[in-house]
Amino acid sequence: MKRILLAVLILSTLTIGQAQEKIKPLKSGYAPVNGLQLYYEVYGEGKPIVLIHGSYMNIPLNWSHIIPLLAQDRKVVVAEMQGHGRTKDIGRKFSYENMADDVSGLLKHLKMEKTDILGYSMGGGVAFQIAVRHPEQLRRLVILSGTYAHDGWLPDVEAMYPTFNADMFKGTPIEEQYLSYGNEVKDFPSFVKKVISIDLEPYDWSEGVKNIKAPIFMAIGDADGVRYEHALDLFRAKGGGKMGDIHGLPKSRLAILPGTTHIGMMQKTDLLIPMVTDFLDSDLNAPPPTF
Numbered sequence: 001m002k003r004i005l006l007a008v009l010i011l012s013t014l015t016i017g018q019a020q021e022k023i024k025p026l027k028s029g030y031a032p033v034n035g036l037q038l039y040y041e042v043y044g045e046g047k048p049i050v051l052i053h054g055s056y057m058n059i060p061l062n063w064s065h066i067i068p069l070l071a072q073d074r075k076v077v078v079a080e081m082q083g084h085g086r087t088k089d090i091g092r093k094f095s096y097e098n099m100a101d102d103v104s105g106l107l108k109h110l111k112m113e114k115t116d117i118l119g120y121s122m123g124g125g126v127a128f129q130i131a132v133r134h135p136e137q138l139r140r141l142v143i144l145s146g147t148y149a150h151d152g153w154l155p156d157v158e159a160m161y162p163t164f165n166a167d168m169f170k171g172t173p174i175e176e177q178y179l180s181y182g183n184e185v186k187d188f189p190s191f192v193k194k195v196i197s198i199d200l201e202p203y204d205w206s207e208g209v210k211n212i213k214a215p216i217f218m219a220i221g222d223a224d225g226v227r228y229e230h231a232l233d234l235f236r237a238k239g240g241g242k243m244g245d246i247h248g249l250p251k252s253r254l255a256i257l258p259g260t261t262h263i264g265m266m267q268k269t270d271l272l273i274p275m276v277t278d279f280l281d282s283d284l285n286a287p288p289p290t291f
Contacts, residue, residue, distance in 0.1 A: 023068045030086075033105030034098070039086035040079040040106055044071030048115040049280070050103065051078045052123030055195050056174045058085030062120065062266065069273050077115070079106055081126070083191055086181050094194045096203070100129035107137050116280055118142040120266060122198070131216075132208040142276055143218045145226055145265045149204040152230035164196045165189065210237035215251040217279040219272065221260030228256065251284040
């Protein structure tokens with residue numbers, strides 16, 4: 001059953017990168033940060049937002065259909081994390097903390113003082129760590145299907161992680177893109193194992209995450225791999241769980257998208273993008289509506 005589930009997830013990635021819009025970056029290049037040559041692209045003009053991709057993904061697979069929507073009135077910065085896409089791996093432990101420091105270094109390289117951060121899945125963990133480790137660089141935080149503790153995933157999802165291997169990705173866009181960027185076939189199994197290694201060790205950032213000062217918008221699917229209770233715990237810690245007409249609206253938000261899986265989160269742009277942009281653009285000090 002676990003292998004069948006993983007196969008479904010991999011096949012689902014075929015649809016994530018299909019909507020290739022005709023949009024070119026205004027700027028692209030490599031930022032020298034923490035021993036990496038971190039590949040990045042910049043699109044659009046306006047308030048800045050940084051997008052952080054999920055495990056095994058890269059810019060075209062994860063964001064090709066999202067960038068055109070956000071870049072209409074924002075500066076969108078996308079980067080490829082350690083070992084992903086055009087960012088070559090180095091002999092360094094793969095960790096959420098290291099990747100958060102890499103993104104922080106990229107923002108300094110681009111001379112961006114404060115920005116919105118959006119992370120999906122693995123990128124959600126990276127985004128949480130940016131907020132904890134580099135709060136001065138963050139304006140607002142958007143987490144899509146991400147967790148701040150290992151038990152934020154459903155038990156069967158956690159149990160599936162140790163089964164990941166290169167054979168499961170055979171012939172998928174993930175393998176094809178890995179090889180298309182000049183990586184060797186022989187290195188793909190090590191890449192698969194190294195990426196999943198961050199979810200094989202227990203982690204719990206609850207205290208630091210619940211003390212994040214920036215407003216947080218967390219969205220999960222109703223058929224996601226993230227436990228409802230995990231998202232609700234954070235929302236309550238950020239002032240949620242009260243009647244807004246009596247106590248006022250919290251600065252942070254929570255959404256559970258109907259009919260939405262973990263991979264499906266990235267396909268629900270018609271629901272997701274308006275909620276994200278409303279959160280980023282809203283006056284969080286405005287009073288709730290009155291009759």
